[in-house]
Amino acid sequence: MSDTAILQASGIGKRYAGVAALHDVQLTLRAGEVHALMGQNGAGKSTLIKVLTGVVAPDDGTIALVGEPIAPRSPADAQRLGISTVYQEVNLCPNLSVAENICAGRFARRRWTRTIHWSRVHEEAAAIMRRLDLDIDVTRSLSSYPVAIQQMVAIARAVSVSARVLILDEPTSSLDEDEVRQLFAVMRTLREQGMAILFVTHFLDQVYAICDRITVLRNGGFVGEYRTSELPQAALISAMVGREFALTGTDRQAVPTGEAAPLLTAQGLGRRGGVWPTDLQIRRGEVLGLGGLLGSGRTELARLLFGLDPADAGVIAIDGDERRWRAPAEAIAHGIALCPEERKTEGIVAELSVRENIVLALQARLGLRRYLSRAQQNEIAQRFVELLGIKTASIETPVGLLSGGNQQKVVLARWLVTEPRLLMLDEPTRGIDIAAKQEIMSEILKLARQGMAVLFISAEIDELVRVCDRIAVMRERRKAGELVGGSSEHAVLDLIAGTA
Amino acid sequence: MSAPLPLTAPAPRPTMPRWRALLLFDSKYTPLAITIALFVSMTVAGGIVYDGLLQPQIFLNLFVDNAFLLIVAVGMTFVILTGGIDLSVGSVIALTTVVSAVLVEHHGWNPWLVMPLMLLMGAAFGGAMGLLIQRFRLQPFVVTLGGMFLARGISFLISVDSISITNPVYMSIAEARLSLGGGCSLSVGALLSIGVLLAGIWLAHATAFGRSIYALGGSEASARLMGLPVAATQIGVYALSGACSALAGIVYTFYMLSGYSLHAQGLELDAIAAVVVGGTLLTGGSGYLVGTLFGVLILGLIQTIITIDGTLSSWWTKIVIGGLLFLFCLLQRLFAGLRRTRV
Numbered sequence: 127m128s129d130t131a132i133l134q135a136s137g138i139g140k141r142y143a144g145v146a147a148l149h150d151v152q153l154t155l156r157a158g159e160v161h162a163l164m165g166q167n168g169a170g171k172s173t174l175i176k177v178l179t180g181v182v183a184p185d186d187g188t189i190a191l192v193g194e195p196i197a198p199r200s201p202a203d204a205q206r207l208g209i210s211t212v213y214q215e216v217n218l219c220p221n222l223s224v225a226e227n228i229c230a231g232r233f234a235r236r237r238w239t240r241t242i243h244w245s246r247v248h249e250e251a252a253a254i255m256r257r258l259d260l261d262i263d264v265t266r267s268l269s270s271y272p273v274a275i276q277q278m279v280a281i282a283r284a285v286s287v288s289a290r291v292l293i294l295d296e297p298t299s300s301l302d303e304d305e306v307r308q309l310f311a312v313m314r315t316l317r318e319q320g321m322a323i324l325f326v327t328h329f330l331d332q333v334y335a336i337c338d339r340i341t342v343l344r345n346g347g348f349v350g351e352y353r354t355s356e357l358p359q360a361a362l363i364s365a366m367v368g369r370e371f372a373l374t375g376t377d378r379q380a381v382p383t384g385e386a387a388p389l390l391t392a393q394g395l396g397r398r399g400g401v402w403p404t405d406l407q408i409r410r411g412e413v414l415g416l417g418g419l420l421g422s423g424r425t426e427l428a429r430l431l432f433g434l435d436p437a438d439a440g441v442i443a444i445d446g447d448e449r450r451w452r453a454p455a456e457a458i459a460h461g462i463a464l465c466p467e468e469r470k471t472e473g474i475v476a477e478l479s480v481r482e483n484i485v486l487a488l489q490a491r492l493g494l495r496r497y498l499s500r501a502q503q504n505e506i507a508q509r510f511v512e513l514l515g516i517k518t519a520s521i522e523t524p525v526g527l528l529s530g531g532n533q534q535k536v537v538l539a540r541w542l543v544t545e546p547r548l549l550m551l552d553e554p555t556r557g558i559d560i561a562a563k564q565e566i567m568s569e570i571l572k573l574a575r576q577g578m579a580v581l582f583i584s585a586e587i588d589e590l591v592r593v594c595d596r597i598a599v600m601r602e603r604r605k606a607g608e609l610v611g612g613s614s615e616h617a618v619l620d621l622i623a624g625t626a
Numbered sequence: 627m628s629a630p631l632p633l634t635a636p637a638p639r640p641t642m643p644r645w646r647a648l649l650l651f652d653s654k655y656t657p658l659a660i661t662i663a664l665f666v667s668m669t670v671a672g673g674i675v676y677d678g679l680l681q682p683q684i685f686l687n688l689f690v691d692n693a694f695l696l697i698v699a700v701g702m703t704f705v706i707l708t709g710g711i712d713l714s715v716g717s718v719i720a721l722t723t724v725v726s727a728v729l730v731e732h733h734g735w736n737p738w739l740v741m742p743l744m745l746l747m748g749a750a751f752g753g754a755m756g757l758l759i760q761r762f763r764l765q766p767f768v769v770t771l772g773g774m775f776l777a778r779g780i781s782f783l784i785s786v787d788s789i790s791i792t793n794p795v796y797m798s799i800a801e802a803r804l805s806l807g808g809g810c811s812l813s814v815g816a817l818l819s820i821g822v823l824l825a826g827i828w829l830a831h832a833t834a835f836g837r838s839i840y841a842l843g844g845s846e847a848s849a850r851l852m853g854l855p856v857a858a859t860q861i862g863v864y865a866l867s868g869a870c871s872a873l874a875g876i877v878y879t880f881y882m883l884s885g886y887s888l889h890a891q892g893l894e895l896d897a898i899a900a901v902v903v904g905g906t907l908l909t910g911g912s913g914y915l916v917g918t919l920f921g922v923l924i925l926g927l928i929q930t931i932i933t934i935d936g937t938l939s940s941w942w943t944k945i946v947i948g949g950l951l952f953l954f955c956l957l958q959r960l961f962a963g964l965r966r967t968r969v
Contacts (some may be wrong), residue, residue, distance in 0.1 A: 205853070221654070222837070
């Protein structure tokens with residue numbers, strides 16, 4: 127760990143339409159260090175990254191690279207200067223080979239014909255991958271490798287262009303624990319080679335596992351730069367949210383759900399290639415957690431309950447009456463709502479406004495003949511924006527411009543408007559920050575107390591334990607078991623891992 | 627993640643060989659393999675039923691009779707690889723035949739000047755469409771549909787009637803044959819088409835332009851972020867397709883010895899069919915020119931079989947091609963699905 131500053135940004139300010147997105151922000155990246163950039167949604171992390179990578183120009187402040195002032199005008203320009211970025215979604219071409227993805231744009235050429243010298247390209251690519259301690263066949267197409275490897279290839283490309291600064295923008299959000307470990311190994315290797323790495327993530331434990339320093343932003347302002355070893359987790363959280371913050375102990379009241387009549391009962395519900403026949407019961411006013419690893423069948427089960435995929439075994443009973451969904455519309459008509467996992471592709475309509483997104487499901491349910499007047503729409507949208515604390519300039523702002531957590535709240539609002547009897551939330555807190563997470567979870571609990579049944583799907587065990595009245599755990603596409611709420615995280619983990 | 631992590635990176639992980647074992651045959655070649663297998667089995671089955679089919683000259687005639695289709699299909703493959711489409715190719719062929727005929731027959735221009743001029747015209751026409759598509763973010767389908775009407779309309783404007791070509795240069799090229807021994811021969815058009823195919827394969831796999839085409843088809847946003855010349859590639863691909871159409875038009879004049887505004891009607895659809903049957907994905911980024919060659923040969927073979935049989939209506943060609951297209955689209959969906967579940 128040295129103290130040589132590679133990249134120094136000082137006094138950075140940026141205003142969008144008069145609203146300050148960044149104000150007097152400092153960031154110093156040093157050679158051979160992993161530096162975490164922390165902050166809630168809307169704290170200004172993405173704007174700062176956009177400034178550093180030349181996507182937007184700052185209104186105030188200076189950026190210096192090894193003492194020289196720079197002003198990158200585009201991501202390509204920033205890359206030429208030595209600042210490479212790897213984004214959350216892998217920005218490579220899945221149809222090309224790994225080697226091509228690494229070397230595209232600067233292929234080794236044969237001397238006379240100027241054609242691509244493939245054997246040299248493959249050698250170069252393999253050498254770059256080996257620098258990251260990865261020994262894979264670089265001639266295979268990128269799509270034949272798992273997302274984690276694709277991410278490493280993106281990093282390989284980023285560092286191969288003589289980068290001195292590497293920005294990793296939430297690279298771990300789609301990786302499982304093992305893959306995160308691999309990524310960290312790569313980051314350590316690069317750190318030893320003297321790279322300055324800026325690591326943006328929502329996962330606190332990852333910050334403590336790999337980062338040397340932390341810069342915290344809040345509401346577009348600079349809160350401070352800390353050494354990780356000197357900043358306990360609780361202090362980091364209060365720096366981020368600006369108030370003392372209790373991580374545990376949501377005020378969950380024990381709801382006497384044991385006697386409540388079941389709202390939905392699934393018996394032997396299954397689908398070939400999806401989930402094995404599964405029994406599940408959800409009672410009124412209950413938060414039922416659904417845990418398990420990625421791919422354990424959590425999402426698939428929710429899709430069956432919602433009628434998105436037809437079940438080829440078993441029955442669903444609502445209030446004791448057997449039902450068979452031919453389409454989600456039928457499930458919706460019975461008061462079931464599903465908040466899907468992929469917010470961007472299945473949840474929001476990015477181009478439509480907050481208001482339009484919120485009334486979408488209600489209008490669909492009412493049908494076109496009972497058109498909601500503009501005044502009614504405004505009233506509904508305004509109410510939910512306030513209720514859920516959605517941070518938006520106005521209800522006419524396109525949802526695509528909102529931060530991740532606020533987009534998720536819009537999706538939640540859309541289904542709450544329809545006043546469902548059973549709300550299924552598939553990873554509602556994925557990729558959003560702690561405060562938004564906490565707000566959404568307390569919102570969920572409030573709804574349950576009013577009598578709504580909630581199916582809460584989450585990969586995060588502590589969340590399940592804290593919020594749910596009962597927890598069903600999926601493993602290898604079957605239900606591994608059920609636990610009562612408040613069970614220890616260890617018990618849940620045992621069920622998930624199958625070591626119970 | 628709170629457990630202490632090893633500070634040294636793990637050596638080559640033991641999981642790698644498992645994928646290698648799973649993917650011994652890279653799935654990107656599957657559509658190509660299916661196309662070739664289809665052609666071989668059709669040839670064998672046809673050869674068993676019809677005695678005349680397996681003669682070498684019949685096979686060579688597939689190239690002679692479909693030379694212009696192969697040339698157009700090569701250009702079309704590049705366009706489709708970028709995720710676009712070019713509907714103007716048939717009309718550009720017609721325009722080329724009419725303009726060539728008028729210049730050579732009515733104005734007495736030197737054929738050796740007219741031919742390169744036609745190539746330039748085709749490239750400029752395609753390039754202009756590419757510019758519209760790239761610069762103004764227009765749909766390739768609509769722009770090239772406009773180009774299709776425009777080129778066909780201009781050729782009618784120039785001449786409504788068929789103009790027969792009697793120029794000695796055209797006549798001698800049309801009659802010229804390269805003898806391959808054993809009474810087998812190839813026409814100039816067929817040789818040109820094979821040349822275009824080889825040049826296309828070289829362009830696709832050995833040049834940066836070719837790789838940019840694949841990158842563009844894979845993900846335009848990524849290609850842009852990688853700093854590849856996205857705009858130039860997109861315009862270049864339509865210019866290339868335009869030039870291929872013009873060359874196909876020249877070959878067409880050798881084949882028909884006339885310039886006529888009704889020539890090559892619907893050829894764009896045959897070319898698209900050949901490309902799709904050849905295993906190229908319409909969404910772009912995946913496909914091979916070798917596949918396109920076999921796509922053209924399959925289309926030609928169906929026609930040949932129907933001709934040899936003599937009792938089948940020629941509409942059977944369309945019916946079989948239609949069936950094959952459905953089949954290949956289904957297969958493509960299947961592969962796309964398989965690939966997605968693996969990732």
